[in-house]
Amino acid sequence: MTLTSFGPANRIKRSAETHPLTWRLRDDGEAVWLDEYQAKNGYAAARKAFADMAQDDIVQTVKDSGLKGRGGAGFPTGVKWGLMPKDESINIRYLLCNADEMEPNTWKDRMLMEQLPHLLIEGMLISARALKTYRGYIFLRGEYTTAAKHLNRAVEEAKAAGLLGKNILGSGFDFELFVHTGAGRYICGEETALINSLEGRRANPRSKPPFPAAVGVWGKPTCVNNVETLCNVPAIIADGVDWYKSLAREGSEDMGTKLMGFSGKVKNPGLWELPFGVTGRELFEEYAGGMRDGYKLKCWQPGGAGTGFLLPEHLDAQMYAGGIAKVGTRMGTGLAMAVDDSVNMVSLLRNMEEFFSRESCGFCTPCRDGLPWSVKLLRAIENGEGQAGDIETLLGLVGFLGPGKTFCAHAPGAVEPLGSAIKYFRPEFEAGIAPTSAVVPPLAKPIVVGA
Numbered sequence: 001m002t003l004t005s006f007g008p009a010n011r012i013k014r015s016a017e018t019h020p021l022t023w024r025l026r027d028d029g030e031a032v033w034l035d036e037y038q039a040k041n042g043y044a045a046a047r048k049a050f051a052d053m054a055q056d057d058i059v060q061t062v063k064d065s066g067l068k069g070r071g072g073a074g075f076p077t078g079v080k081w082g083l084m085p086k087d088e089s090i091n092i093r094y095l096l097c098n099a100d101e102m103e104p105n106t107w108k109d110r111m112l113m114e115q116l117p118h119l120l121i122e123g124m125l126i127s128a129r130a131l132k133t134y135r136g137y138i139f140l141r142g143e144y145t146t147a148a149k150h151l152n153r154a155v156e157e158a159k160a161a162g163l164l165g166k167n168i169l170g171s172g173f174d175f176e177l178f179v180h181t182g183a184g185r186y187i188c189g190e191e192t193a194l195i196n197s198l199e200g201r202r203a204n205p206r207s208k209p210p211f212p213a214a215v216g217v218w219g220k221p222t223c224v225n226n227v228e229t230l231c232n233v234p235a236i237i238a239d240g241v242d243w244y245k246s247l248a249r250e251g252s253e254d255m256g257t258k259l260m261g262f263s264g265k266v267k268n269p270g271l272w273e274l275p276f277g278v279t280g281r282e283l284f285e286e287y288a289g290g291m292r293d294g295y296k297l298k299c300w301q302p303g304g305a306g307t308g309f310l311l312p313e314h315l316d317a318q319m320y321a322g323g324i325a326k327v328g329t330r331m332g333t334g335l336a337m338a339v340d341d342s343v344n345m346v347s348l349l350r351n352m353e354e355f356f357s358r359e360s361c362g363f364c365t366p367c368r369d370g371l372p373w374s375v376k377l378l379r380a381i382e383n384g385e386g387q388a389g390d391i392e393t394l395l396g397l398v399g400f401l402g403p404g405k406t407f408c409a410h411a412p413g414a415v416e417p418l419g420s421a422i423k424y425f426r427p428e429f430e431a432g433i434a435p436t437s438a439v440v441p442p443l444a445k446p447i448v449v450g451a
Contacts, residue, residue, distance in 0.1 A: 014273070016041070018247065020235030021228070021257060022273040025115055031150050034157040037118040043163060045234035049126045050169045053237070058130035062233065064241045066255035070108075071098055071189070071226030072304065072332045073409075074254070074321045083213035084131050085221050094222040095128050095136040097230055098194055102141060102186040104305035104355065106333040108259040109227035111271055113140070113147035116231070117154035121177065123230035125163065126237055128175045131223050136177045139194050142184045151179045186359035190408050191224040193361065204363045205408040228259055249277025254320040262288035264338030265295045271335070277323070281315035283336065295340040299424065303332020305352055306413030308420035309339070329420065345425040346432055349418055350378035356414035367411040370401045374418060381432030391429050395422060 014023045024032055024040045032040070049058055063078020084093065097120065101109040113120060124136050140148055155177055158164040166174050185203050187193045192206035195217050216222020236244050236256075245255045254276040260283055261271040267289030274283065280302065284290065291297050299309045302319070308329030310317070317327045324331045339348065357371035374397050380386045398419040401411040422429055 016235075016239075017243075019257065019273045020239075020244075020247075021112070021116075021119070021231055021259065024119070029115065031115050031117060034118060034154070034161060037116075041238070042118055043122055045238035046122050046125050046129075046163070047169060049129055049237050050171045050173070055130050055132060058126065058237065061241060062130070062236060065236045065244045067229065067232055067236060067244075068254060068321075069226055070228035070232070070258065070333075072103065072306070072330075074331065077225065077229055080213070080225070081127075081131060081223060083211065084223055085214070088132075090221060091134070092220045093131060093133040094217045094220060095124060095131060095133040096191075096194065096198070096217065096222060096224040097124060097136065097138040097227055098189065098191060098224055099138050099140040099144070099147070099227050100182050100185075100188040100194060101144070101227070102184075102189055102359075103333055104352075105263055105301070105337045106304050106335045108261065108271060108333065108335060110144055110147055111259070112227055112231055113144065114150055117147075117150045118158070119231045119234065120151070120227055121154055121158050121164070123233040124177060125158075125168070125175060126233050127223070127225065127230060129171075129173060133223065134174055134176070136175065137198060137217075138177070138179045139188065139198055140179055140181050142181045144181075148179055148181055155179065185361075186355075187361045187408075187410060190410065193408070194224065195222065202361075204361045205410075207407075232256060247275050248320075249275050249318070251318055251323075252277030252320040253322045258319070258334050260319060261335040262338060263335070264300075265292045265340045266290065266338050267292055274319070276320040277318045279315065280310075280317050280319055280336065283319060284315055284338070288338070291338065291340060295342070297338055298341045298343060299339045299345075301332075301337045301339075301417065302329060303334050303336065305337075305355070306330075306416060307332040308416045309424060310420075311424060329416065344382075345421045345428045346378060346382045349421050350375065350382050352417060353378055353414065356410070360410060360414075364407040364411075366401050366406045367414075370397050371411065371414055373397060374415070381429055384432050384434060386429075386433040388433060390433065391422060391426070394418065394429075398422075 016023045059081045067077040068074045069077060099109055128136055164177050182188050182197055188197050188203050190205045193203045197203040212222040212224055247256050257273050257275050259271060260274050263269045272287050297312050299311055301307050301309055302324050310327055314327045317323050321331045353375045357375050360367045360371055362368040377390050377394055398415045401415045403412045
């Protein structure tokens with residue numbers, strides 16, 4: 001799989017008018033450095049934001065654009081920015097870029113950081129101006145060594161050009177930016193766990209409230225945004241709200257474009273910038289080319305390992321948060337995975353739950369104990385040693401570890417694919433129950449407080 005796979009070259013024409021994130025990419029896949037980036041209108045949006053726009057106007061423009069977080073949660077970016085304190089006496093604020101891309105089957109941020117590092121820096125510079133933050137950090141997944149090298153070089157280029165550091169563009173505004181590589185933990189994708197790790201603490205999520213906008217890095221107001229989210233900011237500032245909204249397909253409630261992809265045994269696995277609202281079928285058939293010869297699509301995940309499985313008949317759903325919700329799961333990161341008909345779902349889920357169990361921070365009991373329990377049951381079923389009632393126990397765990405039952409969203413994301421797999425492929429789970437097993441009482445239904 002190549003990170004520069006954008007489909008048939010004779011059909012997909014990237015331009016600034018239709019592909020704000022990717023039109024500057026080089027055909028050879030090499031990084032776009034400062035001179036070339038500026039020749040392609042790079043930092044023009046930053047100059048506009050510094051020269052012609054008040055800080056609050058930048059926030060309002062992003063809010064009006066409808067830009068939502070691209071890390072998976074989909075929270076409105078302008079609303080999140082608006083949570084930062086207005087008190088001018090608070091002169092220490094931080095902007096964090098969440099580049100800890102640990103979601104299995106997701107590599108979109110890696111492509112942006114390796115090939116367009118200045119796009120991220122420009123997005124952070126404009127965002128810092130809007131939020132009055134004087135220091136920023138790119139919290140980068142430790143395994144992304146090429147991205148780290150390219151980002152550090154781009155930071156030095158921007159400093160030398162007066163685009164970072166003191167008195168940027170003669171505005172009197174100062175902004176320092178640092179690349180911080182993490183130690184490789186999935187939980188750091190949760191913003192407060194990321195903050196703890198940046199501070200040198202154990203990467204456990206924090207209790208909220210207070211939210212990072214009030215009490216973040218070292219107790220100061222902090223805004224955390226995903227790489228792809230921040231990379232959308234320059235185009236919004238440069239070309240305006242109406243243009244940005246016009247990019248999405250009719251029927252989509254999400255605005256702009258999204259980096260989407262397909263992996264698995266498809267003919268053309270890759271990554272493409274597409275308008276919100278394209279259908280899963282278009283993504284699968286026209287861009288990914290459908291399944292390889294000899295394989296049949298069994299099911300698919302729309303946006304990373306933490307999203308539920310969907311069937312082939314769900315491919316007509318539109319790829320935006322509400323469109324995917326209509327068929328029972330979440331958009332997630334927007335990078336889909338095709339599961340072929342040779343895959344046993346019990347084995348696939350056992351592998352997934354082993355990953356999620358290992359990556360749990362262990363802070364809360366449902367996640368710490370529930371995920372290993374699911375692995376134990378799935379391993380037994382995989383080996384044909386499951387007991388009567390094990391499937392019901394797994395479904396009980398799906399309920400106990402669901403949204404609102406744990407300290408953060410790690411466990412709910414971990415059990416969502418498990419619940420959907422049992423829903424659609426229960427016979428495969430039943431096949432692993434030993435015929436002579438004793439009946440074991442199933443796990444009691446979750447207690448709903450206040451019900």
